[in-house]
Amino acid sequence: AKLYKEALENLDQTEEVFYYLCPVCGNIEKSVPEKCFICGVPGDKFIKY
Template identity: 90%
Template structure:
């Protein structure tokens, strides 16, 4: 995307990292949306774990975030 190219061209490492994390997290979110659509009839309560740094969402608390490396104990259960 253009905003990634612009951040690279400007040497803005913080913006580049933020955009990269967001793009990777959105790929995960797309998969979760698809899972939700395929399981609309499920009545069992489901929990997810959110990385507070990059927005990654996991079905189980990971040892560390697969996107940004934050320790799993920092994930927030929803």
């Protein structure tokens, strides 16, 4: 919810921002982690959005 709120507050910014999604549990991060802190999947499996 925090990342969603930040995204809504910054809709008028022209800077491109990426988020990274864990394909197993749906965890969303601002940068690629070493591994998902929720389910442990390796960071290289995260999907960039």
